[in-house]
Amino acid sequence: MDRRQKKTRRAVFQAFTELLSEKPYGSITVQDIIDRADIGRSTFYAHFETKDELIHQLCEELFGHIIDTAMDHTHTHGRYSGENAPVSVFCHLLQHLQENDNNILGLLSCESNEIFLRYFKNSLNQLVETQLPAADSDHTPDIPRDFIINHISGSFVEMVLWWMEGKMRQTPDDLDRFFRTVVGPFLI
Amino acid sequence: MDRRQKKTRRAVFQAFTELLSEKPYGSITVQDIIDRADIGRSTFYAHFETKDELIHQLCEELFGHIIDTAMDHTHTHGRYSGENAPVSVFCHLLQHLQENDNNILGLLSCESNEIFLRYFKNSLNQLVETQLPAADSDHTPDIPRDFIINHISGSFVEMVLWWMEGKMRQTPDDLDRFFRTVVGPFLI
DNA sequence: AATTCTATCGAACACTTTGTTCTGTAATTA
DNA sequence: TAATTACAGAACAAAGTGTTCGATAGAATT
Numbered sequence: 001m002d003r004r005q006k007k008t009r010r011a012v013f014q015a016f017t018e019l020l021s022e023k024p025y026g027s028i029t030v031q032d033i034i035d036r037a038d039i040g041r042s043t044f045y046a047h048f049e050t051k052d053e054l055i056h057q058l059c060e061e062l063f064g065h066i067i068d069t070a071m072d073h074t075h076t077h078g079r080y081s082g083e084n085a086p087v088s089v090f091c092h093l094l095q096h097l098q099e100n101d102n103n104i105l106g107l108l109s110c111e112s113n114e115i116f117l118r119y120f121k122n123s124l125n126q127l128v129e130t131q132l133p134a135a136d137s138d139h140t141p142d143i144p145r146d147f148i149i150n151h152i153s154g155s156f157v158e159m160v161l162w163w164m165e166g167k168m169r170q171t172p173d174d175l176d177r178f179f180r181t182v183v184g185p186f187l188i
Numbered sequence: 189m190d191r192r193q194k195k196t197r198r199a200v201f202q203a204f205t206e207l208l209s210e211k212p213y214g215s216i217t218v219q220d221i222i223d224r225a226d227i228g229r230s231t232f233y234a235h236f237e238t239k240d241e242l243i244h245q246l247c248e249e250l251f252g253h254i255i256d257t258a259m260d261h262t263h264t265h266g267r268y269s270g271e272n273a274p275v276s277v278f279c280h281l282l283q284h285l286q287e288n289d290n291n292i293l294g295l296l297s298c299e300s301n302e303i304f305l306r307y308f309k310n311s312l313n314q315l316v317e318t319q320l321p322a323a324d325s326d327h328t329p330d331i332p333r334d335f336i337i338n339h340i341s342g343s344f345v346e347m348v349l350w351w352m353e354g355k356m357r358q359t360p361d362d363l364d365r366f367f368r369t370v371v372g373p374f375l376i
Numbered sequence: 377a378a379t380t381c382t383a384t385c386g387a388a389c390a391c392t393t394t395g396t397t398c399t400g401t402a403a404t405t406a
Numbered sequence: 407t408a409a410t411t412a413c414a415g416a417a418c419a420a421a422g423t424g425t426t427c428g429a430t431a432g433a434a435t436t
């Protein structure tokens with residue numbers, strides 16, 4: 001990929017995430033973005049068909065990366081396995097979010113976070129899928145597997161949102177304990 | 189309130205909900221709304237400062253009503269009380285959603301549902317608050333009460349979304365059973 | 377080094393949307 | 407009946423959209 005393309009792409013992503021922390025998605029215009037990124041109008045449209053595609057590509061980059069990281073952790077440390085797990089993949093994920101490499105939490109907490117949340121949750125579904133025992137356990141008689149997956153990843157997302165709204169006063173370890181308490185029975 | 193005002197207001201809400209089922213919130217223009225509602229441009233702005241205020245007022249009406257209904261049910265039938273509850277307030281709420289008085293489910297499932305979801309969840313928080321035992325139970329040692337409330341209402345919302353995405357193949361009774369299984373321990 | 381691609385710039389463009397302001401008209405209220 | 411209030415419809419400036427074009431600079435190829 002051409003250096004110039006990368007540079008433009010980085011500038012747009014940077015400008016866009018900055019703007020997202022300042023005002024809601026709906027009121028961010030292409031004009032705002034190209035002003036902030038300091039690129040030409042035609043250049044923007046050469047890269048992105050529309051504003052929606054921009055946020056789409058941004059999500060792919062951000063969440064693709066964090067889920068890859070979590071998957072790696074699973075392969076290294078094995079599946080979530082109750083109390084004696086060294087560091088659960090969920091705790092690891094929380095730590096990663098807290099370190100805030102790409103300001104992901106900032107994006108989740110911005111006004112128009114629904115797009116990010118959807119990506120986040122879809123990514124988590126993949127992760128949870130790998131964490132769940134193959135067959136339905138005794139804990140979930142007659143309950144569809146995908147309901148459980150949805151419940152677990154949904155609970156994780158809700159927890160993260162709750163965490164952020166409360167100024168992130170808890171440690172990832174605290175949250176991991178909370179999370180084990182409410183959904184643990186379905187993971188083990 | 190003037191008849192004419194009510195009529196205009198109804199027409200706008202109707203047009204707006206119709207449009208929401210056809211395309212995402214972001215691409216609905218004031219022009220679309222006034223064309224569909226067949227009102228003058230100045231009339232719209234006499235009622236609503238902006239499009240955001242319109243959706244705000246619509247949410248107030250819709251979710252205010254369903255939560256009032258659920259609260260009534262609680263006062264009549266008592267709190268959620270495990271297996272021997274006649275019809276849990278959550279089951280009752282699901283039935284109400286299914287009957288679809290004001291096409292609430294249609295709004296939740298539309299592309300730009302995040303605004304409705306937020307209202308829905310906030311309303312549920314109030315409801316869950318009344319359902320939860322006053323003190324933390326043995327099931328939730330050292331876990332903040334508002335975490336539990338958030339977890340429960342979040343799980344309910346996620347369940348409803350899962351229900352809709354799967355074409356609502358389950359009955360409210362099924363869902364109520366699923367719901368009891370995953371969050372029941374914290375409600376009883 | 378010279379040449380060919382290719383990304384960007386910047387300006388211009390027709391078009392849509394926005395929110396405001398105006399006048400005349402019809403419905404409601406006193 | 408008279409005064410008030412809500413609406414329709416038109417016009418308006420301002421801002422945003424998405425496209426096109428020729429010029430310029432950087433990258434790649436020979």
